[in-house]
Amino acid sequence: MPIAEVTVIPIGTGSTSLSAYVADMQRVLETVEGVTYELTSMGTIIEGPLQRILAAVEALHESPFTNGAQRVSTAVKIDDRRDKSSSSRSKLESVERKLHADPAE
Template sequence: MALLEITVIPLGTAAGGLSAWIAGLETLLQASGLPFRLNDMGTIVEGSADELFAIARKLHEHCFVEGAARVYTVMKIDDRRDKAVSIGDKVASVEARKASPDK
């Protein structure tokens, strides 16, 4: 599995805040069935690379459908194929290393 970090920002909208837009994007993520976690600066999604590229496109295009004049999307994909990774694994690894610095 791979991890996607994505931030989708609709521009050219009347509203100053983005929470209503993000809530709409979260509905799409829920419908995708892919595990995801919202954070203060974006969203982490877990899936195959193909699934992640597909959901990224869906999220990006959704903002245009909802009336945005411009959409700015930033994404990073970590596609590790030598071992299974899931949301939270990287944070857990750092926390474990902090708890036992000799490793």
């Protein structure tokens, strides 16, 4: 299943604080069917079918405009692994197992 990392930056908002925009974007994500998501301190991780992820990215990108931003910069990174099932959690668990493995093995 594809995993995307999305960062949306409203520009020209009149304030250095963007948390109200981020909160609104999280509310928008609640309305997008077929995806799961996790807010991080630097962006949002979205998992689901690619078409649903892209619909979520479009909704996120539009959200600041509807809340008064005059310019929006959106960065998207997509990991689409098709040889086996994957998730954000499984990727982290794989690294954690390797961190705790015996180096002699």
